[in-house]
Each structure stands twice: as structure tokens, then as C-alpha cells.
Amino acid sequence: MTTRRMTVGQALVEFLANQWTVDGDIRERTVPGMLGIFGHGNVAGLGQALKQANVHDPVLMPYYQARNEQAMVHQAVGYARIHRRRATLASTASVGPGAANMLTGAALATANRLPALLLPSDTFATRVADPVLQQLEHPHDLGIQVTDAFRPVSRFFDRVHRPEQLFSIALAAMRVLTDPAETGAVTIALPEDVQAEALDVPEEFLAPREWHIRRPLPERWALQAAADAIRNAERPFIVAGGGVLYSEAEESLRAFVEQSGIPVGTSQAGGGALAWDHPQYLGGVGATGTTAANRLAGDADVVIGVGTRYSDFTTGSRTVFQNPDVTFVNINVAAFDAYKHGTQLPVIADARETLDALRQALAATTVAAGYAERIASEKRDWDAVVESALAPTGAELLSQAEIIGAVQGASDPRDVVVQAAGSLPGDLHKLWRVRDPLGYHVEYAFSTMGYEIAGGLGVKRGLEAAGDDRDVIVMVGDGSYLMLHSELATAVAESIKIVVVLIQNQGFASIGHLSETVGSQRYGTRYRYRNDAELNFERGDFLPVDLAANARSYGIDVVEIARGTDATAELSAAVAAAKASPTSTLIHIESDPFLYAPDGGGWWDVPVAEVSELRSTRTARDEYLEQRKRQRPLLG
CATH class of the missing domain: 3.40.50.970 (Thiamin diphosphate (ThDP)-binding fold, Pyr/PP domains)
Incomplete structure (x- = not known):
């Protein structure tokens, strides 16, 4: 077996440069660059490796400078979404505060199901210099460090305690990074001494490697059950989420709804699944949705979720879907999301493959004429509202x-x-x-x-x-x-x-408005001088x-x-x-923060204080209790 003598940092950089994502006919580098801010934790490890790569082969692993560690991860996430999760950027930071600054970005990536590779530095694995600058010390557990905080916000976490662990850890990390059902923040903690240590690296580890995007087909029983439910529905409604875009299923969605006449509302992540002027598109659904989408969703007897997490904003904190007999057909590559709302009709499969299969299975199925007329009427009414608002x-x-x-x-x-x-x-x-x-x-x-x-x-x-x-x-x-x-x-x-x-x-206009709805009168949300007599920021000059x-x-x-x-x-x-x-x-x-966009009929559950000496809060509590009456468990 041919090997090369390299540091852990050098081996990791070259390994990442040779990883490829394959999605049908598309083949692109999984990690085409690395963002970084250097400190004592990574300057001699990944920093040296990136410098060496730049000298010998500038395109091997381009380095991008950043000004804030959190922002590095945000850049990686933006990159990943525009590439439909086929590619992302790596981010390296130093020990302690540098690493901790990436935590928010890691949580963002995981919450959005978007890939981001995080390479935070860690304190000495040998503990030869203990404690080092920026090291945490816990008397009850000396092994806990800042990087352990990445565990709950990462989809994958491991630490390279010894150089030879790099091989298995790097491969495991790539599997999660490129798995549509598992992806999110992938974190490899790298002790600062280990980054600079040498090992014999097999050429096989450094050779080009392909990671194929899985597009699982729907199981026959699941497809049949879903098709039967949709066929028998009188008022079906589609919730299109980010999974539609990540699987490049927008054309499949368009073809399906044009054939069936089923209306579509999108989550925030699903924006773009259909063009705004498509006859079946009713706009956003849920707490920030449109009256058109929310009214149709409210009456739907079958809700077809395609690639959606069903967040509280999408469901209006479980107030949107009001039909007492509503059934959910959930199409998602991740079983975790496919089983939400207690559905007995999960389709754990790729969105594009499933929509194409459903279009064939439901070739003779279209919505009734009366329902089609209502869809068109609601869309016309909302489009007119938007035209006026803009x-x-x-x-x-x-x-x-x-x-x-x-x-x-x-x-x-x-x-x-x-x-x-x-x-x-x-x-x-x-x-x-x-x-x-x-x-x-x-x-x-x-x-x-x-x-x-x-x-x-x-x-x-x-x-x-x-x-x-x-x-x-x-x-x-x-x-x-x-x-x-x-x-x-x-x-x-x-x-x-x-x-x-x-x-x-x-100021914080959004939270200011929310503060009013819970009876707190925009407290603490204005950017004004502090009033020393009242000890607040309510009436000072801007x-x-x-x-x-x-x-x-x-x-x-x-x-x-x-x-x-x-x-x-x-x-x-x-x-x-x-x-x-x-x-x-x-x-x-x-802008004028007191001029609001048109109301779309959605609601968001933000609890109001149960008891209060403020009349505004008591009034808000009464209104809150009325809204909560509309909440439904959405089971089955």
C-alpha cells in the first residue's frame, strides 16, 4: 500500500478536495473551498495546510477569508442551498471563542437541513500544556471543552484524538454531509496538536471519491395508499416545502398540479416551488401565509406535505388545518418528517420520484369543478390584495x-x-x-x-x-x-x-409588534436613548x-x-x-414600522402571561385563549 507522510491538517485538506457529489448527470466537488479565521488553535494545522496547498496547487482547496466565525457558517449554508445541498463550504476556527462563535451557524444549518462542514479547533489532546489559553476547565470532567457544545447542534460530531482516527472520522462525516435525510452541521473537532502531527496516509484515502445522492423510490404499498387517499379527496391541498427544491422536483410538482388541479401553498423554505402566477399557487401557508392558502388549507380533507418539516409557522401553530377529518399524506426523504402529525400515510421517498409516480397513478383524477372555481377565486382575491399593498x-x-x-x-x-x-x-x-x-x-x-x-x-x-x-x-x-x-x-x-x-x-420592529400582541407595549424594542428617570428606552430621542x-x-x-x-x-x-x-x-x-402588510389569516402561538397587573396584558391573554381554541392535535 502506497502512503504519503503528511500532517493531519494536510491530509484533511487534500481529502476534502477530492470528494465529489454525484446527482444523476451532475457531478461537482462536495467541498470546493474553506472559510477560515486563524488563531493559535489552527494556524499551524489547517492554516499551514491551506498555505501549502495554495503554493503547490491554488485550485486544490481555495481559502476564503472571513471577519466573523458565525458568518463563515452562514456563507456555507447560503452556498449549500443555492447548490440544492450538493455542495457546501468548510469552516475552520481556532480554540475557544473562535470555535464557540460558530455554534449559532451550526444550529442554523441543522435546523434548515442544509450541509455545512465545521472544523473547530480544540485544546491539546496530549494535555502537555494544560490549561492552554482559551481552554475551559471543569473540575468534575477535564475532558469537556467548547467543542462539546457542538454535539446537540450537529447532525454529526466527532473529535480526532489521534492522527489515525482521521480516516474513519472523515469518511463518516462525508456520509452524513451528503445524505439528504441526515444532513445538517457536520462537526469534526481538531485538537491543535493533532492537526500538526504527521502520519502515513494511504493514497486510497486521498483518491477521488464519489458520494451519490440517494433518491429512494416510494414503496408500492405507500404509493398506493397515498394515491387512494388523494383520489377520494374532495378538497386536497399541497404544502410544498424545501424538499421540493432540494430534489429538483419543481417541474414534477408543476406537472402534477396541472394534471390534478390541486392547489399549493408553500412554506418559507418552499418558496419558488411554483411561480407566483401559476393558477394552482396560492402563496405562503401558515402564520405568515395568505388568506387564499390558509382558507383552502383550513377546509382541506387531505393535506399532501411534500418535503416539509411542518414547523409551527407552516401549520399556524396547529390552527391552519381545521377539517375534523383531515388526513395527512407526507412525502419526505426523512422518516422523522414523514411520520409527523401521526399520519398513517407516510411516503418515505424522494419528492421528485414520488410526484412523478403519483402523476401516473392519478392520471384520471382531477378536482371537482366547484373546487377549481374556488381556487381561482381565492387566488384572484389575494393577488388583488398584494397589488394594492405593493x-x-x-x-x-x-x-x-x-x-x-x-x-x-x-x-x-x-x-x-x-x-x-x-x-x-x-x-x-x-x-x-x-x-x-x-x-x-x-x-x-x-x-x-x-x-x-x-x-x-x-x-x-x-x-x-x-x-x-x-x-x-x-x-x-x-x-x-x-x-x-x-x-x-x-x-x-x-x-x-x-x-x-x-x-x-x-429598532426591533417585528418583536415590537409581537410585544403589542402579548400586552407588553413594545417594551425594550426601540432604539432610543435610555431614560434615567424611568429606567427604560420608551420615550427617549432616537x-x-x-x-x-x-x-x-x-x-x-x-x-x-x-x-x-x-x-x-x-x-x-x-x-x-x-x-x-x-x-x-x-x-x-x-420605513414606518406601524404600517403592516395585509393580514393573511394566520396565527402564531406565543404564550401570554396568565396573570398580570397590566390591563393590556390581561386583554391580550383573553384574545390568546380564544385563538388557542382553534388548535388541533392533527393526529391521523
């Missing part, structure tokens, strides 16, 4: 809906909108008219404040790697922007072009923070839209100019 009003201060309308109007059909947190996800779910399967990227499984700019960079990296020149439009509120804006420097350093629309509403100047300091182009009746037209023009520019642009605009 239209300019000429007000001095724009609503968020008007801002969305202006950005949408200046965008191209294939552009990608990126968002994650605040009130924007709900408004986009209702109002953004998705025209391309990859055009809607709202991270709403973890809804991480600060994801937007870093995630947008990852999306753009992924598009460039695929030779796709479409624009990425990042929409972000001031609260989320302040959480993590440092990757604007990365956009400048690497000439990565994104368009950022920064909406200033002086802070003089200049976010446009902050963005400008990174070196990107900044356009400021002033208040005024021409703001909508100026915003549209600014987006168009930013799209035409070869470099990144940030557009700053103010």
Missing part, C-alpha cells in the same frame, strides 16, 4: 410593503432575494412574487438575526461557482444589520457583488447612529433614500442602478 402611496415614510414592491419591480425574474429575521420574512412570504425556483432564499428554520449579508455572500459565491450571473438582493432590517454587518468587508475584498437594501425602522456611514466605511457604494413622496421611485431607480453596477451597493431607506 403600490406606491406617495406617503413621506414608506411602508415595508411599498419597499418590497419597489425592490420587486426593479428586480429581474431570476434574481435571488435573501432574508432571515424580523418582520421581513412574514411580509416577503405574503408579498414577494417568486418567479424562479432559486429566487427566494429566506432562512426561517432558525430565523437568525445577522444571517442576511453573510448568507447573501454565500449565495453569490455559489452562483459564481455555477457560472450563474444573476443578482443577489439582500433585504435586512436595522436590528439584524447591527448584529452582523462585518462581511461587507469580505464583499469588498473579494469583489463579490451583492445588493443590500437596509431598512431602518429604529439614537444618532448612522448606518449608511457605517456601510460606507467598508468601502462599498452607498445610496441613501431620503424621506419624501418620491422615495418609492428613487428606491426602484437605486436598485436598478445597483444591479447595473459591477460592485456591491447598499441602499439605505427608512
Whole structure:
């Protein structure tokens, strides 16, 4: 057996460079690059290995610089989604705080079922220098370190205590990274001394290796049971989730609903499964959904979930599906999701394969004429609501809906909108008219404040790697922007072009609105000076923070839209100019946080204090108890 003498870091870098994902006729590198911030934990290990690779073969494992460890993982997730989970980026960080900073990103990746490879450094395996800088010490268990915190937020976790363990650990990690049913954050903890230790590496370990995406076919009994339930349904309804896009099943979904006439509502992750103007598409479903989707879902006797996790937002905290005899047909590659809501009709299979099989099995099945008329009527009514909400009003201060309308109007059909947190996800779910399967990227499984700019960079990296020149439009509120804006420097350093629309509403507007609904009157959500007499931030002047100047300091182009009746037209023009520019642009605009998007009839269960001295809270509690009466266990 031929071997090469290499360090663990060098072997891991070369191993990763030779891993390939194969999905039908598509073959691409599983990990085509590595993001990293170096410290004493990884500078001599993976840092040296990346430097050596760059000297001898720059394309072997390109290194991408980052400004924040959390943002590295966000970039990897954005990259993975735009590649439909076939590829992702690796992220390396140093011991202690560097590693801990990646925890939020790891949880985000796992919650979204998106692959991200995390390589946090760890303290000395030999403990020869104990404790080292940034090491934790627990008297009851000296082996616990920061990296152990990755266990509950990772789909795979292991630690390379000895160099020879690398072989089995790396292969096991790749299996999970490329498994559609298991993927998420994959974490390999690397002690700083082990990274730099040498071992004899078999050439077989370093040779190109292919990982084929599994597309399991539906079992005959499951397909037959699902087809029978749909055939006998009077008011079937489809919930399309992210699994539709990850399996490239959007064309299969379109063909199935055109044949059957069954209406479709999408989760946040499923945005793009059907184009907004398709006759069977009723928009988002659930807490942030449309009246059209929620009304049809409420009456549905058979709900067909395709690649959805059925989060509380998708189900309206289990208030959406009101038919007392509702049956769930759940199509999912992951058994965990296929069995949700106590269904006895799980189809544990690939979405595309199952939809194609169902189309054949139900070739003679279409919805009744009366149901078809209702679908068309509900869609027309909601489309009219959206048209009105997006239209300019000429007000001095724009609503968020008007801002969305202006950005949408200046965008191209294939552009990608990126968002994650605040009130924007709900408004986009209702109002953004998705025209391309990859055009809607709202991270709403973890809804991480600060994801937007870093995630947008990852999306753009992924598009460039695929030779796709479409624009990425990042929409972000001031609260989320302040959480993590440092990757604007990365956009400048690497000439990565994104368009950022920064909406200033002086605080956490989304939580402010939610605070009102639970009777807390926006407490602690405003960005104002602290009132020393009242010890709160309720009535002070607004802070003089200049976010446009902050963005400008990174070196990107900044356009400021002033208040005024021409703001909508100026915003549209600014987006168009930013799209035409070869470099990144940030557009700053103010909004009125008290102007809300149209209500879609959804509800979200956020408990209200059972007892309170505040009248507003008592009133909110009464309303909350009324809403809870609509909750159903959704069994069977």
C-alpha cells in the first residue's frame, strides 16, 4: 500500500478536495473551498495546510477569508442551498471563542437541513500544556471543552484524538454531509496538536471519491395508499416545502398540479416551488401565509406535505388545518418528517420520484369543478390584495410593503432575494412574487438575526461557482444589520457583488409588534436613548447612529433614500442602478414600522402571561385563549 507522510491538517485538506457529489448527470466537488479565521488553535494545522496547498496547487482547496466565525457558517449554508445541498463550504476556527462563535451557524444549518462542514479547533489532546489559553476547565470532567457544545447542534460530531482516527472520522462525516435525510452541521473537532502531527496516509484515502445522492423510490404499498387517499379527496391541498427544491422536483410538482388541479401553498423554505402566477399557487401557508392558502388549507380533507418539516409557522401553530377529518399524506426523504402529525400515510421517498409516480397513478383524477372555481377565486382575491399593498402611496415614510414592491419591480425574474429575521420574512412570504425556483432564499428554520449579508455572500459565491450571473438582493432590517454587518468587508475584498437594501425602522420592529400582541407595549424594542428617570428606552430621542456611514466605511457604494413622496421611485431607480453596477451597493431607506402588510389569516402561538397587573396584558391573554381554541392535535 502506497502512503504519503503528511500532517493531519494536510491530509484533511487534500481529502476534502477530492470528494465529489454525484446527482444523476451532475457531478461537482462536495467541498470546493474553506472559510477560515486563524488563531493559535489552527494556524499551524489547517492554516499551514491551506498555505501549502495554495503554493503547490491554488485550485486544490481555495481559502476564503472571513471577519466573523458565525458568518463563515452562514456563507456555507447560503452556498449549500443555492447548490440544492450538493455542495457546501468548510469552516475552520481556532480554540475557544473562535470555535464557540460558530455554534449559532451550526444550529442554523441543522435546523434548515442544509450541509455545512465545521472544523473547530480544540485544546491539546496530549494535555502537555494544560490549561492552554482559551481552554475551559471543569473540575468534575477535564475532558469537556467548547467543542462539546457542538454535539446537540450537529447532525454529526466527532473529535480526532489521534492522527489515525482521521480516516474513519472523515469518511463518516462525508456520509452524513451528503445524505439528504441526515444532513445538517457536520462537526469534526481538531485538537491543535493533532492537526500538526504527521502520519502515513494511504493514497486510497486521498483518491477521488464519489458520494451519490440517494433518491429512494416510494414503496408500492405507500404509493398506493397515498394515491387512494388523494383520489377520494374532495378538497386536497399541497404544502410544498424545501424538499421540493432540494430534489429538483419543481417541474414534477408543476406537472402534477396541472394534471390534478390541486392547489399549493408553500412554506418559507418552499418558496419558488411554483411561480407566483401559476393558477394552482396560492402563496405562503401558515402564520405568515395568505388568506387564499390558509382558507383552502383550513377546509382541506387531505393535506399532501411534500418535503416539509411542518414547523409551527407552516401549520399556524396547529390552527391552519381545521377539517375534523383531515388526513395527512407526507412525502419526505426523512422518516422523522414523514411520520409527523401521526399520519398513517407516510411516503418515505424522494419528492421528485414520488410526484412523478403519483402523476401516473392519478392520471384520471382531477378536482371537482366547484373546487377549481374556488381556487381561482381565492387566488384572484389575494393577488388583488398584494397589488394594492405593493403600490406606491406617495406617503413621506414608506411602508415595508411599498419597499418590497419597489425592490420587486426593479428586480429581474431570476434574481435571488435573501432574508432571515424580523418582520421581513412574514411580509416577503405574503408579498414577494417568486418567479424562479432559486429566487427566494429566506432562512426561517432558525430565523437568525445577522444571517442576511453573510448568507447573501454565500449565495453569490455559489452562483459564481455555477457560472450563474444573476443578482443577489439582500433585504435586512436595522436590528439584524447591527448584529452582523462585518462581511461587507469580505464583499469588498473579494469583489463579490451583492445588493443590500437596509431598512431602518429604529429598532426591533417585528418583536415590537409581537410585544403589542402579548400586552407588553413594545417594551425594550426601540432604539432610543435610555431614560434615567424611568429606567427604560420608551420615550427617549432616537439614537444618532448612522448606518449608511457605517456601510460606507467598508468601502462599498452607498445610496441613501431620503424621506419624501418620491422615495418609492428613487428606491426602484437605486436598485436598478445597483444591479447595473459591477460592485456591491447598499441602499439605505427608512420605513414606518406601524404600517403592516395585509393580514393573511394566520396565527402564531406565543404564550401570554396568565396573570398580570397590566390591563393590556390581561386583554391580550383573553384574545390568546380564544385563538388557542382553534388548535388541533392533527393526529391521523
